[in-house]
Amino acid sequence: MLLRITIQQARVGMFVHRVDGNWLDSPFWTRSFKLAQPRDLVRLRQSAITSLVIDLSKGVGPLKASSALALGGSRRVAAQRAAPTSRLPTSEERELRRAAAMLHRTTRKLRTLFETVGAGDGLDTAVVHEVVADIETAVRERPRALLTMTRLKSKDEYSYRHSVAVCALVTHFARFLSLDAQTIQNLSIAALLHDIGKITIPSELLGKPGKLTGEEMALMQTHPQASYDLLQDERDLPDLVRDLCLHHHERIDGRGYPSGLAGAAISLPLRILSICDVYDAVTSIRPYKDPWSTKTALARMSRWHGQFDPVLLLRFFQSIGVAEQDLRKAGADLGPRAA
Ligand SMILES: [Fe+2]
Structure with missing residues (x-):
């Protein structure tokens, strides 16, 4: 099952099916990858990416499943995208x-x-x-x-x-x-x-x-x-x-x-x-x-x-x-x- 989550919900062990937005905004070479290391998570959070689609059959899910969104619910994701990100400007x-x-x-x-x-x-x-x-x-x-x-x-x-x-x-x-x-x-x-x-x-x-x-x-x-x-x-x-x-x-x-x-x-x-x-x-x-x-x-x-x-x-x-x-x-x- 594919699930769209905000960048703040990402955690080690998730399988990222794709990042939303432009590939050039992603610090990763491939579109699909496993978030295997804490440093991968840090790189992702420091990027301009604001939401991801994860594959629950290949990795862990978010800690609060209720706040994630199954694919198709665009209104909520739009609200999440509009929220300020925690990206470190430096x-x-x-x-x-x-x-x-x-x-x-x-x-x-x-x-x-x-x-x-x-x-x-x-x-x-x-x-x-x-x-x-x-x-x-x-x-x-x-x-x-x-x-x-x-x-x-x-x-x-x-x-x-x-x-x-x-x-x-x-x-x-x-x-x-x-x-x-x-x-x-x-x-x-x-x-x-x-x-x-x-x-x-x-x-x-x-x-x-x-x-x-x-x-x-x-x-x-x-x-x-x-x-x-x-x-x-x-x-x-x-x-x-x-x-x-x-x-x-x-x-x-x-x-x-x-x-x-x-x-x-x-x-x-x-x-x-x-x-x-x-x-x-x-x-x-x-x-x-x-x-x-x-x-x-x-x-x-x-x-x-x-x-x-x-x-x-x-x-x-x-x-x-x-x-x-x-x-x-x-x-x-x-x-x-x-x-
Ligand atoms: Fe040329």
Whole structure:
């Protein structure tokens, strides 16, 4: 039996079926988990989560069953949500500071890494693995803080922060889809390096706020091939990583670039990377544009017929905690799944 409870009723031994609200508000990597340790309970109470759905068949219930609410009684939960939470304000600040420190460290390493490759001195794969591990830890321990920090992108650091954010998103999404560890690792590396070819594009063009001219667009669209070329001699990198970098702007309907791949020619890892890449770009805070909310991104991206795998797109938004009614609404706008 599923039961919705307030965060104050949570106790060790409960099995959390899901947290209400956005996944990014949860300090936990997975949607369902057992509250096994007191420190897990503390982390949960220090988060922005205000209510949970627990599974009584897999763990203990609340101490006062009468004050909990079986699923379906929305009025009471609404009242509980409106009540002030006991969240410690300093905890969130601490998490944000840690995420910012990680981001600062990672951005510095990525800048050196990209510039070294651009100078023809080869890729330091040990640093790549170090950065991927750092991001994986941050997403597991403080996903909301990390993605809050990566949304804000200055002109100078856009590419690096975008790489970190996409790496975080694909790592989470691939785990959500239960992909094997090797594929997740390759996807995370590709997410970090997919736009490395942008170091060959003039910085005025990368930061141009308005619409690009035809000539500028053609130049911009050379960056996936440039990413591939810069990495082609890196024998430590699996071919899958290079292929993902080369094809991350392909579309399911064949109207992408550089090769116009379509349907089944676009692999699952590539479909994942493509969704996460665009999601981060449209939700980023830039000096010249308003970021889209997650809900707006869902509504608009699901109407871009032919760009993404429609079923996978809904799974992605499910993985970051979008409510089921919003997913159903977006699903009505989507066409049949591409081959
Ligand atoms: Fe790109």
